[in-house]
Structure formats: C-alpha cells, structure tokens
Amino acid sequence: xxxxxxxxxxxxxxxxxxxxxxxxxxxxxxxxxxxxxxxxxxxxxxxxxxxxxxxxxxxxxxxxxxxxxxxxxxxxxxxxxxxxxxxxxxxxxxxxxxxxxxxxxxxxxxxxxxxxxxxxxxxxxxxxxx
Amino acid sequence: xxxxxxxxxxxxxxxxxxxxxxxxxxxxxxxxxxxxxxxxxxxxxxxxxxxxxxxxxxxxxxxxxxxxxxxxxxxxxxxxxxxxxxxxxxxxxxxxxxxxxxxxxxxxxxxxxxxxxxxxxxxxxxxxxxxxxxxxxxxxxxxxxxxxxxxxxxxxxxxxxxxxxxxxxxxxxxxxxxxxxxxxxxxxxxxxxxxxxxxxxxxxxxxxxxxxxxxxxxxxxxxxxxxxxxxxxxxxxxxxxxxxxxxxxxxxxxxxxxxxxxxxxxxxxxxxxxxxxxxxxxxxxxxxxxx
Numbered sequence: 001x002x003x004x005x006x007x008x009x010x011x012x013x014x015x016x017x018x019x020x021x022x023x024x025x026x027x028x029x030x031x032x033x034x035x036x037x038x039x040x041x042x043x044x045x046x047x048x049x050x051x052x053x054x055x056x057x058x059x060x061x062x063x064x065x066x067x068x069x070x071x072x073x074x075x076x077x078x079x080x081x082x083x084x085x086x087x088x089x090x091x092x093x094x095x096x097x098x099x100x101x102x103x104x105x106x107x108x109x110x111x112x113x114x115x116x117x118x119x120x121x122x123x124x125x126x127x128x129x130x
Numbered sequence: 131x132x133x134x135x136x137x138x139x140x141x142x143x144x145x146x147x148x149x150x151x152x153x154x155x156x157x158x159x160x161x162x163x164x165x166x167x168x169x170x171x172x173x174x175x176x177x178x179x180x181x182x183x184x185x186x187x188x189x190x191x192x193x194x195x196x197x198x199x200x201x202x203x204x205x206x207x208x209x210x211x212x213x214x215x216x217x218x219x220x221x222x223x224x225x226x227x228x229x230x231x232x233x234x235x236x237x238x239x240x241x242x243x244x245x246x247x248x249x250x251x252x253x254x255x256x257x258x259x260x261x262x263x264x265x266x267x268x269x270x271x272x273x274x275x276x277x278x279x280x281x282x283x284x285x286x287x288x289x290x291x292x293x294x295x296x297x298x299x300x301x302x303x304x305x306x307x308x309x310x311x312x313x314x315x316x317x318x319x320x321x322x323x324x325x326x327x328x329x330x331x332x333x334x335x336x337x338x339x340x341x342x343x344x345x346x347x348x349x350x351x352x353x354x355x356x357x358x359x360x361x362x363x364x365x366x367x368x369x370x371x372x373x374x375x376x377x378x379x380x381x382x383x384x385x386x387x388x389x390x391x392x393x394x395x396x397x398x399x400x401x402x403x404x405x406x407x408x409x410x411x412x413x414x415x416x417x418x419x420x421x
Contacts, residue, residue, distance in 0.1 A: 044185070
C-alpha cells in the first residue's frame with residue numbers, strides 16, 4: 001500500500017503547487033509544528049510564520065509562509081496562503097528585505113500582542129534562513 | 131451642403147478615430163486573455179476558502195456567540211455598499227451597469243428609512259455617484275497605479291471594511307461588481323459579504339467532522355476577515371475581466387460604426403465632386419452657346 005497523499009497549495013492568484021506523491025508534510029501550525037502523514041484525521045488549523053517541509057519521492061521542498069490555513073481531509077491536504085516563497089528561490093538580499101520590513105513593523109508602537117507574537121515569529125524564522 | 135474640403139477633413143478624422151478604436155480593441159483583447167486567466171486561476175482559492183468556512187460554521191453549535199462577521203450585529207440599520215468600478219472609461223456599459231444596479235439598491239434602502247454609506251473603488255464609479263449620493267460616500271479608493279488586480283490591493287479594501295465593522299459603523303455590507311460571463315455578457319452582481327450569506331450553498335457541507343486546532347471560534351474569527359479580502363479580490367478579478375471584455379466589444383462596435391460612417395461620407399464626397407464637375411461643364415457649355 002502506498003503511503004502517499006496529495007498536497008495542494010493555493011494562493012489568491014493561482015494554484016501554487018500540486019503534488020500527488022507526498023509522503024510527509026511538516027507545517028508550522030498555530031500551536032506548534034505539525035507533521036502530517038497519510039490517513040491523518042481530518043483537521044483544520046491555521047499557520048503561523050514558518051517553514052513548510054514537503055517530503056516526497058520526487059525530492060524534498062521547503063517553503064516559507066507567513067500565514068495561511070491548512071485543511072486535511074480524505075488524504076487531501078490543502079494549504080491556503082497569501083504569502084508563500086520557495087526557499088531555494090530566495091536569495092540573501094530578499095531575505096534581508098523581508099527581515100527589514102518585519103523589523104520596521106515590530107518597531108511600531110500600536111500593535112496588539114497577537115501581531116507582536118506573529119512578527120517575532122517571522123523575525124526568528126527569517127534569521128534562521130539567513 | 132458641406133464643401134469638398136470639409137468632407138475630406140471629416141473622412142480623415144473619422145478614419146483616424148477608427149484607427150484608435152481598433153487599436154484599443156486589440157489591446158483590450160490581449161488584456162482580456164490575461165485577466166480571464168487570472169480570474170480562473172483565482173477561483174480555487176476563494177472556493178476552498180468558502181468550503182472551509184462552510185464546514186466550520188456548520189460545526190458551530192453555539193450560534194449566539196458566533197463571530198459577528200458571520201452572524202451579523204443583529205441590527206440592520208446602517209448599510210455599507212462597496213461599489214467596484216473601473217478607473218478608465220470607454221468600456222461600454224460596464225460602469226453604468228454597476229451603477230444602475232447599485233442605485234436601485236440605494237433607493238430601496240433609503241426608502242426603507244435605513245442609513246446608507248458608500249465606498250467607491252475605482253474613480254469612474256465615484257464620478258457617477260458623487261452627484262446624487264455625494265454626501266453618502268465615505269471613502270473613495272482607486273488603484274490607478276496597479277496594472278493588474280492583485281491581492282495586496284484587495285486586502286487593503288478588506289481591512290478598511292473590517293475596521294469600519296469593528297468600530298460598528300455599519301451592520302450590513304454589500305459589494306457591487308460585474309461578473310464575467312463572456313465577452314458580450316457581464317452580469318452586475320450585488321453580493322452581501324457581512325454578515326456572511328451562505329444559505330444557497332448549504333448542500334455542499336460535508337458530514338465529516340473535523341479536528342480543530344485551536345478551537346472553532348478562534349479559527350473562524352481569524353478566517354472571516356481573510357474571507358472578506360478574498361471575496362473582494364474575487365470581485366476585483368471578475369471586474370477586470372469584465373472591464374476588458376466590455377471594452378473589447380464596445381470598441382469593436384465603434385470600429386464598425388466608424389467604417390459605416392466613412393462609407394457614407396465617401397459616397398457623399400463623390401456625389402458632390404461629380405456635381406461640381408457637372409456644374410462646371412454646364413457653365414462652359416452655356417458660355418460657349420452664348421457666343
């Protein structure tokens with residue numbers, strides 16, 4: 001029996017990625033990293049800034065996301081996100097730009113605790129990529 | 131009767147207008163393909179988003195405490211209308227159709243004695259509405275700089291709407307846009323986005339139960355604002371495809387009309403040229419006869 005399932009990542013502009021031969025996906029869910037294997041229970045959760053790791057036969061891929069929703073049902077994993085980047089496509093300067101942008105946001109005074117938390121997460125993840 | 135010179139000038143000017151409309155048609159056709167493509171590509175996102183929300187909202191047992199974006203404020207006194215039009219003209223009935231739809235809705239609301247607030251997206255809508263409803267327009271947003279509809283812009287509009295909702299400035303929000311059916315037909319739509327109206331989609335709800343992390347309420351309250359932006363983005367994509375389609379058929383008509391006009395003017399020109407020659411001949415002959 002195959003241990004593979006289907007993943008689909010969509011962003012508002014287009015269907016970002018569709019893969020049928022995924023064996024494991026690790027997503028940065030809201031309450032901590034979550035590994036998803038085949039026949040996982042149906043789940044809906046949302047993402048915090050972090051890295052999506054996709055392990056598949058045709059090679060592993062890593063994506064940086066800032067937010068999103070993940071839904072798993074009948075061995076279909078759908079991830080909806082408005083900002084996603086393939087890490088291999090990101091170069092140092094792009095990461096630096098993002099980092100600078102986020103740091104600027106965090107220096108603003110009138111932000112809620114929740115967005116502060118999210119921004120700190122972003123900074124942390126971006127720093128590890130750097 | 132116009133002189134030969136005048137007719138010649140008119141023919142030349144109609145011909146150059148025809149060239150312009152023809153070029154505009156070509157440009158619109160090229161842009162249409164792109165806009166249509168991105169409208170189609172954008173669909174999975176909004177569909178998936180809708181599905182997730184449907185699944186979530188059907189799972190909520192405690193309707194009383196459901197997020198207000200879903201269930202509404204309980205009042206229906208203040209209506210907010212987001213009218214989405216284009217920034218450029220010369221696109222046939224595209225803008226007027228939306229405005230017509232919106233205006234009939236406005237007068238219905240006002241006759242019921244409700245309060246009305248308008249946000250216009252796109253400068254053409256603002257131009258047409260400010261004469262009659264100038265005091266009702268609370269915001270005018272225009273994305274002249276952005277070439278294509280993008281999510282970033284939609285998110286901006288969405289944030290404005292949500293901010294106003296959280297400050298309880300309105301109870302019900304409706305967006306107006308043109309749905310793209312095909313090049314000739316665009317259907318003006320009024321879609322209620324707050325509170326979310328999902329009566330017509332109930333049958334798609336799956337029976338399966340989900341595990342939620344964190345709990346339903348928290349996911350919903352995070353998801354609903356995103357859904358607003360998504361719906362607005364969808365409307366923007368549909369709108370931009372409709373705009374190009376509408377412009378294309380309008381310019382096609384204009385080109386054809388200009389062609390007909392050139393034909394008519396050319397006949398008139400030839401007739402008066404012949405008349406002038408005949409007149410000259412008669413003058414010569416009668417001059418010779420009198421000798």
